[in-house]
Amino acid sequence: MAKRVIQNTAIILAAIAAAIAALRVHTDWLDHHPDEVRTRERCYSITRAGKNDCATHIHSCAAQAERDRDPREWMMVPKGTCLKIAGGKQQAS
Amino acid sequence: MIPERIAQDLIRQQHRSELLVTAVQLCVIFLLSIVYYVAPRGYTADAPVHSAPLGLSLFAILVLFRLWFAYTRQLNAFWLGFSVVAEMALLLFTIWTYHLQFEEMASINLKNTHIAYVFVLIALRALRFEPLWVILSGLTAALGWSLIVWHTLYSVGTNIITWDYVTYASTRSFHPGSEFDKVLAILLVTFIIAAVLKRARNTLFKAVTQTHAARDLARFFDSGIATKITQAEKYLLAGQGEIRHAAILFTDLRGFTKASALLSPSELIAFLGEYQHLLVPIIQKHGGNIDKFMGDGILASFGAVSPTTTYAANALAAVDSIMEAVEIWSKDLQQRGRPVVSVGAGLAVGEVVFGIIGNEDRLEYTVIGEAVNLAAKLEKHNKAENVKALATLTTLELAEQQGYAHGTDKEKRYGRCVAGVSEPVDLIVIA
Numbered sequence: 057m058a059k060r061v062i063q064n065t066a067i068i069l070a071a072i073a074a075a076i077a078a079l080r081v082h083t084d085w086l087d088h089h090p091d092e093v094r095t096r097e098r099c100y101s102i103t104r105a106g107k108n109d110c111a112t113h114i115h116s117c118a119a120q121a122e123r124d125r126d127p128r129e130w131m132m133v134p135k136g137t138c139l140k141i142a143g144g145k146q147q148a149s
Numbered sequence: 150m151i152p153e154r155i156a157q158d159l160i161r162q163q164h165r166s167e168l169l170v171t172a173v174q175l176c177v178i179f180l181l182s183i184v185y186y187v188a189p190r191g192y193t194a195d196a197p198v199h200s201a202p203l204g205l206s207l208f209a210i211l212v213l214f215r216l217w218f219a220y221t222r223q224l225n226a227f228w229l230g231f232s233v234v235a236e237m238a239l240l241l242f243t244i245w246t247y248h249l250q251f252e253e254m255a256s257i258n259l260k261n262t263h264i265a266y267v268f269v270l271i272a273l274r275a276l277r278f279e280p281l282w283v284i285l286s287g288l289t290a291a292l293g294w295s296l297i298v299w300h301t302l303y304s305v306g307t308n309i310i311t312w313d314y315v316t317y318a319s320t321r322s323f324h325p326g327s328e329f330d331k332v333l334a335i336l337l338v339t340f341i342i343a344a345v346l347k348r349a350r351n352t353l354f355k356a357v358t359q360t361h362a363a364r365d366l367a368r369f370f371d372s373g374i375a376t377k378i379t380q381a382e383k384y385l386l387a388g389q390g391e392i393r394h395a396a397i398l399f400t401d402l403r404g405f406t407k408a409s410a411l412l413s414p415s416e417l418i419a420f421l422g423e424y425q426h427l428l429v430p431i432i433q434k435h436g437g438n439i440d441k442f443m444g445d446g447i448l449a450s451f452g453a454v455s456p457t458t459t460y461a462a463n464a465l466a467a468v469d470s471i472m473e474a475v476e477i478w479s480k481d482l483q484q485r486g487r488p489v490v491s492v493g494a495g496l497a498v499g500e501v502v503f504g505i506i507g508n509e510d511r512l513e514y515t516v517i518g519e520a521v522n523l524a525a526k527l528e529k530h531n532k533a534e535n536v537k538a539l540a541t542l543t544t545l546e547l548a549e550q551q552g553y554a555h556g557t558d559k560e561k562r563y564g565r566c567v568a569g570v571s572e573p574v575d576l577i578v579i580a
Contacts, residue, residue: 060221060223063221064223067214067217068214071210071211071213071214074206074210075207075210078202078203078206078207078210079203079207081202081206082198082199082200082202082203082206083197083198083199083203083246084197084198085197085198089195096195098195109193132193132195
């Protein structure tokens with residue numbers, strides 16, 4: 057029976073570990089950021105129509121910006137470059 | 150009160166149900182994972198949460214976790230309850246994360262189509278045939294969805310409430326009627342499935358009990374007759390009968406009376422058991438049906454329970470095999486220092502009536518006819534002829550027509566007077 061208890065404990069610990077790993081990979085809640093976030097940043101107000109990267113509150117995904125330099129649209133740029141671009145903003149406005 | 154072995158049977162069924170639930174869930178996870186990896190992403194790579202892979206991986210972990218407990222038969226009420234609540238909570242949690250994934254207002258969660266899987270999870274629980282788990286799953290879902298609704302209003306504010314359906318359907322708004330619909334539907338599905346299960350469970354219970362009863366009773370019947378009884382389309386009554394051309398075999402243990410004086414009751418029954426274990430499989434192998442055991446005698450029929458075109462050949466072949474087997478058995482008995490016995494057999498063919506006799510409460514399938522009487526008399530006549538097995542000449546002729554081929558010619562004895570038979574009978578000596 058002791059063997060079964062050890063097995064159960066191992067299974068429970070493995071499940072918890074796997075759940076933590078899943079949270080770490082698929083969310084930023086455990087302070088883990090994918091390379092995408094560590095090396096790049098969002099830059100608003102600089103995209104050409106149809107060339108935005110992703111979600112805003114009017115559409116869910118890329119290439120749906122309707123006009124150039126929409127202050128709500130953004131694209132990913134290497135970290136530190138956004139504020140060097142004329143009109144580039146780190147927040148939507 | 151349920152007998153122990155029937156309870157065991159139900160537990161086995163529950164165990165299989167749990168493995169089935171797990172298999173279905175793993176298949177769905179696998180399918181959705183494929184869809185996820187094939188379909189284009191609708192959100193940015195740097196989104197704070199990737200809902201689909203998060204939900205799928207957590208769900209896979211939970212399912213495998215439960216599979217361990219189910220497979221090792223440790224899935225008690227606590228762990229089952231935990232996993233039922235956890236799987237539903239996980240699904241709703243995944244739905245809740247969608248507004249984070251899309252960096253959107255929480256109100257988009259309300260339009261999430263994954264709510265359909267809520268019903269799948271509730272329905273899957275029905276496979277266990279226990280209303281409790283369906284209800285637990287359904288109540289978790291209703292509570293969870295209410296929390297999502299509450300969170301939406303709490304985080305976005307009540308100014309998004311609208312009673313205009315088109316506004317609701319096309320903007321980020323909140324339609325109280327729609328949310329009421331969803332919770333009501335969840336509860337109704339839950340209680341309908343629970344009610345169906347309650348009824349089905351009674352039927353299942355009866356079915357398991359009756360299957361056991363049938364299996365128990367079938368042991369008292371010949372297998373062919375047991376099938377005939379359980380699969381009868383009409384209610385069986387005494388007086389139903391069919392005319393069949395059949396072969397009837399009577400066997401009897403010689404020297405049994407002498408042996409029985411030397412043996413204790415349980416030794417005697419064990420000895421009889423040895424004899425029946427020897428003969429019954431041989432008879433059945435040749436397509437014969439055991440009509441009844443009468444102490445040390447066996448009445449078997451060929452072609453009566455279900456008609457065949459080779460009944461006489463089958464019966465003769467059976468007698469040949471029986472005689473061979475008994476030869477070996479009696480040598481074996483001699484070596485073991487047990488009383489030596491031999492087997493006498495009488496075989497006849499003819500028209501018999503195969504039918505049900507008895508009264509309403511105690512019925513019996515049996516064979517009745519001239520051939521039955523003759524077989525019994527031939528079995529006794531062995532002694533007068535100083536042989537072991539006799540059959541009528543007609544039997545041999547018919548068997549040969551039916552493809553019976555024997556190594557040696559059978560000795561024929563014509564015009565013999567058999568006690569109890571008025572006309573002289575032509576006989577053959579089988580052994």
